[in-house]
Amino acid sequence: MTKTRDINVLITGMGPYPDGRGGRINPNTSHVVTTVLPKTLEPNTPRNPSAARIHITTLPEPVKTEYGHVRAFCRDLHARHAAADDDVDLFIHLGEARGWTWVTVERAAYGQGMSSSWWALWDRDAYYTIPDDAGQTIRDVGPSPWAGRVPLGLHPSFNVDGVCEGATALLDTLYRFGSGGSSSSRPGNVDAGNASDTFSSSSSHVQGMDNGKTVSTTNKPIEIRPHAEGGPYLCGFINYESLANRYVLNLKPNVLFCHVPGESDPTSLRRTADGLLAIVVAAVAQLQRTTTRE
Template sequence: MGSNNAYGGEEEINVLITGFGPFKQEYPHNPSWEIASRLPAVLPSLRAKQPSTVKPPFIPRVNLYVHPKPIHVAYKTVRELVPKLWARNFADSSSAPTTAETTSEEEQEAPRKSKYDFAIHIGMAGPQPRWAIERLAHRDGYALRDVDGEFLRDKDNQLRDDWVWKGCPTELRTDLDLDVILKKWRGYAPPEFQQSSSHGTDGAGDKAGAINGTEGKGRGGGDGGKAKGQGQNGSKDGTGAAKWYGNDIKGAKGDKLVISEDPGRYLCDFIYYSSLAELYKHKAERKVVFLHVPCEMGRDGEYVRIGQELVLGLVRSVAEWLVDEKKRRGGLR
């Protein structure tokens, strides 16, 4: 790593990445985990003939720390896990305990001394061939059962002084500039993902199955599930005229890499808000993003390979943005 590294010296960028586990019988292999679990430990160098750029910007070594297990699709699991994932960012490393508790499975793959510079949570969306980075997440409105058949039941706790999200706003947004990152990400994507139709923006009727939250209707609900009305909650009574997990997709009709404004008020939305809220409570910059991948990917090797390439392109795009921000602001971290 040379001195032209914008982070300076031997400093590195550390990235936390998570994926979800099986979703009932319909999805025994969650594509988010199929992708995340196969990522390399270090962001590879760009290929010599990378079409996106002639002279790529300098970034330091980027370490990818994938959570060692797929995350169980349950509110209780996510609520207990997320603070542990971020604990290293807020612990005093000089006084951190060295007991067996700190070497649990949640921490085994974490950087031993360094903080996470940003995080990418990956989850499963509808069958449309769109890959969406989410701009925001919601605190309330989780009316669907998780895979254990449990409701969140946060309304029972919101008036308690010890409620985990006491004082947090109903909506939290990432501090990453997704508009800039999206442009970079598209540049690093395979050619078939760089095409954009000029026929206008998507209407609600063009948005496909609401994998996240399909028993309700409206924002984050959806009318059906997959193309034939089956969603992530296992419901089979959808209309088939399904909306994607939200009503707000930023991009032209035909875009495959997009920004979404509504992650769906299910476990994807929930883990995203949980991470954003954990950073908010510590008055830290919310450098985290959620990536929705198509549910139809399955375990097909070629689709997983493409998924890996897209995730690595997203990692590089965020890392470049961080370096640019540090240059612009004179010492961001």
């Protein structure tokens, strides 16, 4: 019997960013949540029903929310992992969507030069012209290195809607049988043992509204939604830059971008982490099906 190959996943989060009112949001929950993820999801367990052991790598520091930094970061990241025996099977970039109570997986990303009428953020229709954490816009960084080489719109190699459906099904099963609530009591990218270490029940409560009634969301999984694209700020930018580097290197665009809620209390982090781990497992399932067909 052929042994199932281990899967390696790299997850990044973003750093502090301007709040648009003269202040600064710090820390960025998209990085904070990476510090509570386990290093490993063991195979054939409730949280990872696949036959593959999944290794999760996170970065000690967040990715700076600066256009120039993100462009250089993505270039260096994919140059480093461009070997034929690539040691990363799935790249996931996270960004914060303050005010949202769900996790999204983005279907597409758009490059420098894009404009649209569906983002009315700060009265700008040109993408990446909102000042970053250094006070700069994409115009300060310079012309796009992708012009004429890479399509203006890119999408990942995954069926994003299918990933969301798979993640939702896994979360529903885990929470229904009392295994919901990813532990965030241990700092850092820690090892997880059995299923209860990562999806462990929580006794704390988060109150939400359901048709006007107050309900406990402690044992309700976070919602996972497919979403059109990451938007005209650093979230959309890192997604496109990451995909563009894969494109020019003629590598599979095995990149996902997820928006996470801004809440960083322990209970919220547990629910968000659970959602991210379920997304990882669902994406890995697609990777395995693709590999089998190839």
